[in-house]
Amino acid sequence: MFEYRVGDNVRIKNKKWYNILKDSHGDIPGKIVAFGFNQEMSKYCGKIGIITDVFDTYYYRGNEVKQYKLDIDDGYWSWSEDMFDLNKNILEIE
Numbered sequence: 768m769f770e771y772r773v774g775d776n777v778r779i780k781n782k783k784w785y786n787i788l789k790d791s792h793g794d795i796p797g798k799i800v801a802f803g804f805n806q807e808m809s810k811y812c813g814k815i816g817i818i819t820d821v822f823d824t825y826y827y828r829g830n831e832v833k834q835y836k837l838d839i840d841d842g843y844w845s846w847s848e849d850m851f852d853l854n855k856n857i858l859e860i861e
Contacts, residue, residue, distance in 0.1 A: 771818055771821065771833070771835060771848060771851075772818065772821065773818050773819060773820060773821060774817065774818065775817070775818045776815050776816070776817055776818075777815065777816055777817075777818060777835075777837070777846075777851045777852075778813065778814070778815050778816075778851065778852040778854070779808075779811045779812050779813060779814055779815075779816065779839075779846075779850060779851065779852070780812060780813075780850055780851065780852050781812055781813045781852065782809070782812040782813060784812070785804070785809045785812050788800075788804075789806075789809075792806070793805070793806030793809070794806060800847060800849045800850055801832040801847035801849060802832075802834070802845045802846070802847050804850055807844075808840075808844055808850075811839055811840065814839055815839075816837035816838055816839035816840075816846075817837065817838045817839075818835050818836070818837060819836045819837060819838050819842055820835070820836040820842065821833055821834070821835055821836075822834040822835075822836075832847050832848075833847065833848065834846070834847065835847065835848070
């Protein structure tokens with residue numbers, strides 16, 4: 768697991784990831800990614816956000832999962848690290 772902190776830049780996984788995992792309703796269910804990933808969130812695929820808040824509030828598959836809030840959606844959605852691209856070169860253009 769990666770350790771992210773407030774102020775870190777993260778890239779949301781790309782549209783290909785979303786298209787492969789989404790169901791017929793356009794959602795990636797919580798059994799695949801913590802908190803689930805919905806069609807509204809998909810507009811942020813490939814975009815870079817800044818972490819504005821971190822919460823240790825959720826247990827998923829026996830592991831503690833951090834909940835992240837990002838600036839790109841004004842903290843509206845709950846994001847988890849399994850939604851982030853782990854590529855070390857955050858500035859690389861897709």
